Amino acid sequence: MLYIGIMSGTSLDGIDISLIDIDPQYSLIASHYLPMPADLKKSLLDLCTSGTDEIHRAAIAERQWAQLAAHGVTQLLAKTQTPASKVRAIGSHGQTIRHEPQQHYTVQIGNPALLAELTGICVVSDFRQRDIAAGGQGAPLVPAFHEALFKQHAMPCAVLNIGGFSNVTLLNENQHTHGFDCGPGNVLMDAWIQHRKQQPYDREGTWAAGGTVHHSLLQQMLQEPFFATQGPKSTGRELFNLSWLLNILSAHPTIDAQDVQATLCEFTAQTIADAIQLAQKNTRAVWVCGGGAHNKDLLNRLTRLIPQSTVASTDSIGISADWMEAMAFAWLAHCCLENIPSNRPTVTGAKGLRILGAIYPA
Numbered sequence: 001m002l003y004i005g006i007m008s009g010t011s012l013d014g015i016d017i018s019l020i021d022i023d024p025q026y027s028l029i030a031s032h033y034l035p036m037p038a039d040l041k042k043s044l045l046d047l048c049t050s051g052t053d054e055i056h057r058a059a060i061a062e063r064q065w066a067q068l069a070a071h072g073v074t075q076l077l078a079k080t081q082t083p084a085s086k087v088r089a090i091g092s093h094g095q096t097i098r099h100e101p102q103q104h105y106t107v108q109i110g111n112p113a114l115l116a117e118l119t120g121i122c123v124v125s126d127f128r129q130r131d132i133a134a135g136g137q138g139a140p141l142v143p144a145f146h147e148a149l150f151k152q153h154a155m156p157c158a159v160l161n162i163g164g165f166s167n168v169t170l171l172n173e174n175q176h177t178h179g180f181d182c183g184p185g186n187v188l189m190d191a192w193i194q195h196r197k198q199q200p201y202d203r204e205g206t207w208a209a210g211g212t213v214h215h216s217l218l219q220q221m222l223q224e225p226f227f228a229t230q231g232p233k234s235t236g237r238e239l240f241n242l243s244w245l246l247n248i249l250s251a252h253p254t255i256d257a258q259d260v261q262a263t264l265c266e267f268t269a270q271t272i273a274d275a276i277q278l279a280q281k282n283t284r285a286v287w288v289c290g291g292g293a294h295n296k297d298l299l300n301r302l303t304r305l306i307p308q309s310t311v312a313s314t315d316s317i318g319i320s321a322d323w324m325e326a327m328a329f330a331w332l333a334h335c336c337l338e339n340i341p342s343n344r345p346t347v348t349g350a351k352g353l354r355i356l357g358a359i360y361p362a
């Protein structure tokens with residue numbers, strides 16, 4: 001049974017589209033990546049903070065986003081010669097423009113009705129809303145997919161997604177899945193290199209690797225109260241953004257830009273390592289996915305900071321690090337249509353298991 005998953009993450013670098021077969025074992029058949037056009041990226045980023053005429057701007061942006069996503073679906077189907085009628089549904093994450101779980105709301109836009117209209121395929125979307133309605137954070141949602149995918153692997157293990165933000169799933173022999181957002185993934189490193197070198201990201205972490213960690217800056221960043229709170233917890237650009245960083249840096253005006261990048265990479269690794277070690281001390285392996293899996297410097301730091309575990313990309317065990325999230329949303333669509341609950345109350349804090357997603361028939 002074929003499903004398509006569409007993930008447009010917090011990094012806003014582009015739209016990931018996967019085609020998966022539920023049998024056997026949620027296999028990835030094909031994938032397609034569409035870079036985010038600069039004007040749409042700017043519109044979406046602007047919507048992440050409050051401003052004038054937001055309703056109008058959100059409606060225009062989500063229409064453009066759906067048109068782009070539909071174009072990507074068409075290209076993916078053409079390159080695999082798959083008729084649209086063979087795909088049972090598209091699971092579309094949409095684009096998060098606000099995430100305020102403390103205020104019991106989260107907003108993902110993506111005009112699923114238009115996506116269904118343009119592709120002729122049933123679309124399942126708005127996955128986070130029901131979990132929020134049941135008192136949860138609405139995020140992270142990938143832990144249930146990680147649980148299904150890693151069933152056969154040695155336990156206890158952790159699946160770590162390092163996208164714009166980082167989230168971890170902790171799996172053990174007793175099937176008591178835990179998970180939460182650890183904090184920033186690439187978001188601060190991306191923001192800093194963009195600010196200082198006009199580059200979208202630090203390729204393989206080479207800029208960070210050549211710098212020196214500034215320990216008092218690191219300690220100050222670690223004071224952020226988010227890190228001291230226990231899960232369920234999730235976060236986003238509302239908290240960790242360039243202004244957050246510049247505010248802290250204002251107390252350290254003389255630090256070299258490259259040393260700031262090194263410190264941000266160490267900070268990202270340290271917060272992840274602390275979170276994993278506190279939540280599941282005996283973790284044997286940390287399987288890394290998301291774009292951060294390509295950041296060699298970040299992986300080296302994680303390896304040093306979590307000495308009791310193997311730290312490796314999921315690519316090394318045949319699970320694509322780049323497509324994990326897009327595959328997860330294809331699987332979430334399947335769960336919705338099959339009435340399978342896909343939140344994990346231990347992760348999100350919801351009152352109970354819930355079937356997630358809103359269905360827009362073909």
Ligand SMILES: Nc1ncnc2c1ncn2[C@@H]1O[C@H](COP(=O)(O)OP(=O)(O)OP(=O)(O)O)[C@@H](O)[C@H]1O
Binds near residue numbers: 007185190203291296
């Ligand atoms: N070769 C590379 N070297 C270093 N970093 C990389 C590389 N490739 C990708 N990245 C990082 O990964 C990021 C994109 O990751 P990904 O696509 O997983 O994020 P996302 O899905 O938008 O985020 P989220 O999971 O938070 O929603 C880029 O912005 C960049 O920081």
Ligand SMILES: CC(=O)N[C@H]1[C@@H]2OC[C@@H](O2)[C@@H](O)[C@@H]1O[C@H](C)C(=O)O
Binds near residue numbers: 009010099236
């Ligand atoms: C609100 C939102 O979009 N959160 C994202 C973000 O990116 C990573 C982390 O923060 C995670 O909580 C979530 O994404 C994944 C797909 C999730 O829900 O599991």
